[in-house]
Structure formats: C-alpha cells, structure tokens
Amino acid sequence: MTESNLTHFPVLFQHGIRKKKDMDQGSQATLMTGNNAESLTHNKKLLFISSDVKPSFFATGVEQGLAPNTVMKLIDVYKDFGVDFKxxxxxxxxxxxxxxxxxxxQKTEEKILYTSLTTNKKAISLYHYKSQSGKEGYFNKEGISFRGSKAFINPLNGDYRISSKFGNRKHPIRGKVAFHKGVDYATKLGAPIYATAEGVIEYIGNNGGYGKYIKIKHKNGYSTCYAHMSKFSSNVKLGSKVKQGQVIxxxxxxxxxxxxxxxxxxxxxxKHIDPLTVTYKNEVKLLDYELREFKLFTNKIDETINGRGSSEKKV
Known part of the structure; x- marks a missing residue:
C-alpha cells in the first residue's frame, strides 16, 4: 500500500482545529473528532484523498492508498444512500x-471520518458521527443515516464476477436443470472470504459436493453458508463467534x-432467499438539538478539507 497519493494532517489536539504550515504539503489541518480524542502518534495518522473516479470504483480507492476493506465499506455505505455503481x-x-x-x-485499521462522492445525479457528502444520545453512523448534511440498511456485506473484496445467480439453472457438471440455492462468485484461488454478518459458526468441515463448507448462524432467524473453499481461517472453529467482515x-x-x-x-x-436482495431499511434522523451539534461538527470537517482558517489558529 502506498501513501504517495495521501495528504497527511500532522497536528491533533482536543476541541478544535489547528492550522500548521508543512513544508512538503503546504498549509494543512487536523481535526478533533470526539470529546476524548487522543493526540496523533506514530501509531495513528489522519489522512485525506481526493481523486477522479475511474470506471472501477474499487481500483480507484486502492490506487489512492485505501485498504481494500475500507473501499468495500465505502461501497456498502454509498449503496445505502442509493448509489448504483454500474x-x-x-x-x-x-x-x-x-x-x-x-x-x-502488527495490524493496520482504517476508520472513515468523512467521504464525498460526485455521481451523475448529485454530490453525496457523508460524515461518521456519534451523537450524545448514542446515534452513530454515516450521516448526510441533513442529519439522516441509514444505519444497518446493509444487513449483510459482500463476502468477497476485489475483482470477482457472479458466475451463477439464485434460481433455476443447468448444473455445469451434472447437466440437469435444478434450483440453485445461492450465488456463485468466480475469483482467484486463495482470495479471502468474509463473514457477511456477525454470528456463530454452526458448521465447519467437509460437506459432500459443497467441499470445504462453513455455516454461520446470525440473529433474526438468518444463516449464511459458504462452500468450495480451499482452506479455513486458522482462528475459526465450531462455535466461534465471528464479526461482520472477519476472514473465515x-x-x-x-x-x-x-x-x-x-x-x-x-x-x-x-428458507433459502436470494443473497443479492438481503437488505433492510433503518433510517435514523438526528433531532433538532442533535442537529445543532452535528452542524458544528460538519463545519469543522468542511473547514479542514477546504483548508480555511489562519495559521496556528484554533477555531
């Protein structure tokens, strides 16, 4: 992963924004993102990217220095707000x-604080925010979030194609028409497979024609199944609790x-259902008193991104 395309924000302190002159980057700013923010150290960096989007949104994000799972998170967030990437x-x-x-x-994690995407319809600006009452998610300028509208994330990152959809099909080996109970994602050998939602490993092992197979039990009566794997993740066992996005x-x-x-x-x-249709809406709106604090927060982010303010001035 390269940082050649990333803008660094070198100073962080509590309750405000400070401008600092950087000989390499010019005038940059850092953002206070919570009441208990820690100073940036060598273990934490605040970074910014701005780029035209190529035909592949995923490739654009990775080329600009984002981790693949961060790009997939962006895709899921924007899908919640109605973006059709095709x-x-x-x-x-x-x-x-x-x-x-x-x-x-020895692990690297990335947390999205703000993102904006210009499409053929409009510009969508989203802010990761947690209110005093505990409402948390990616909110637009109006203080609306669709927290949890993507109940299940994609099981794969990166390049893949859907080689067989849910429903009746002619089996590629047996040659008979039968109901296909899932979706097939064609990709390269050894590509990591992710738990699409939080749950508990209900089955792990060989399962006939499915080959190496995992079944995860989720809340609200849902289960997910994963088949034909080359190997299992070393930290996944029968009865293990897994998080959404964990490699299994x-x-x-x-x-x-x-x-x-x-x-x-x-x-x-x-009952088997089409994996490509598993979503639900859960709109969250900030109340009037929450919106006032939210507006202050978004203004600080906007000022940081736009580079407004005088050198070394707290705002």
Missing part, C-alpha cells in the same frame, strides 16, 4: 475520503466445482 459513476465523478489509519499489534476462509474449488469460486447462500427461517 449506472451512476461517470467521467466527472470524484471521490474524497478523510480517514484515520491506526497501527497496533479462502476461495478454492473443493467438492463438485468446475473452477475457483465461492458458493454463497442465505437462509431465513429455514
């Missing part, structure tokens, strides 16, 4: 992201399979 991305589309990069225990296995073609792919199923109350 139709809405045009030559004039632009992406901005302000984010923290954290280093701990790696793509292969064990069992009855013609090529490297993930077979993915979603079950709700014992």
């Amino acid at each position: 139709k809405d991305i045009v030559l004039t589309s632009k992406l901005e992201v302000l984010f923290e990069r954290l280093f701990s225990n 296995a790696y793509v292969g073609k064990t069992g009855v399979a013609t090529g490297f792919h993930l077979h993915y199923e979603v079950i709700c109350n014992g």
Whole structure:
C-alpha cells in the first residue's frame, strides 16, 4: 500500500482545529473528532484523498492508498444512500475520503471520518458521527443515516464476477436443470472470504459436493453458508463467534466445482432467499438539538478539507 497519493494532517489536539504550515504539503489541518480524542502518534495518522473516479470504483480507492476493506465499506455505505455503481459513476465523478489509519499489534485499521462522492445525479457528502444520545453512523448534511440498511456485506473484496445467480439453472457438471440455492462468485484461488454478518459458526468441515463448507448462524432467524473453499481461517472453529467482515476462509474449488469460486447462500427461517436482495431499511434522523451539534461538527470537517482558517489558529 502506498501513501504517495495521501495528504497527511500532522497536528491533533482536543476541541478544535489547528492550522500548521508543512513544508512538503503546504498549509494543512487536523481535526478533533470526539470529546476524548487522543493526540496523533506514530501509531495513528489522519489522512485525506481526493481523486477522479475511474470506471472501477474499487481500483480507484486502492490506487489512492485505501485498504481494500475500507473501499468495500465505502461501497456498502454509498449503496445505502442509493448509489448504483454500474449506472451512476461517470467521467466527472470524484471521490474524497478523510480517514484515520491506526497501527497496533502488527495490524493496520482504517476508520472513515468523512467521504464525498460526485455521481451523475448529485454530490453525496457523508460524515461518521456519534451523537450524545448514542446515534452513530454515516450521516448526510441533513442529519439522516441509514444505519444497518446493509444487513449483510459482500463476502468477497476485489475483482470477482457472479458466475451463477439464485434460481433455476443447468448444473455445469451434472447437466440437469435444478434450483440453485445461492450465488456463485468466480475469483482467484486463495482470495479471502468474509463473514457477511456477525454470528456463530454452526458448521465447519467437509460437506459432500459443497467441499470445504462453513455455516454461520446470525440473529433474526438468518444463516449464511459458504462452500468450495480451499482452506479455513486458522482462528475459526465450531462455535466461534465471528464479526461482520472477519476472514473465515479462502476461495478454492473443493467438492463438485468446475473452477475457483465461492458458493454463497442465505437462509431465513429455514428458507433459502436470494443473497443479492438481503437488505433492510433503518433510517435514523438526528433531532433538532442533535442537529445543532452535528452542524458544528460538519463545519469543522468542511473547514479542514477546504483548508480555511489562519495559521496556528484554533477555531
């Protein structure tokens, strides 16, 4: 991962924004993002990217220095706000992201603080915010969030194609028409597979034609199944609790399979449903008194991004 495209914000302190002259980057700013913010150290960096969007949104994000899972998070967030990445991305589309990069225990994590995407319809600006009453999510300028509208994330990152959809199909090996209970994602050998929602490992092991297979039990009567993997993640066992986005296995073609792919199923109350349609709406609105604080927060972010203010002045 390269940081050549990233803007660094070198100073962070409590309850405000400070401007600092940087010989390499020019006049930059850092943002106070909460009442208990810590000073930036070598273990934490505040970074910013701004780029035109190429036909591949995912490739654009990675090329600009974002981690693949951060780009997938952006995709999920923008889908919640109605962005169709096949139709809405045009030559004039632009992406901005302000984010923290954290280093701990030989791991790197990224937290999105602000993002903006210009599509063929409009510009969408979103702010990660937590109110005093505990409402947390990515809010637009009007103080509206669709927290949880993506109940299940994508099981794969990066380049893949859907080689077989949910429903009746002719089996590629057996040659008979049968109901396909899931979705097949064709991709490269060894690509990491992610738990699409938080849950508990209900089955892990070989399962006939499914090959290496995992079933995860989720809340509200949901389960997800993952098949044909090459191997399981070393920290995943029967009964293990897994988080949404945790790596559970790696793509292969064990069992009855013609090529490297993930077979993915979603079950709700014992009935298989189309994994590509599993979403629900949960709109969250900030109240008037919360909006006042939210506006102050968004103004500080906007000032940081736009570079307004005088040198070394707290605002």
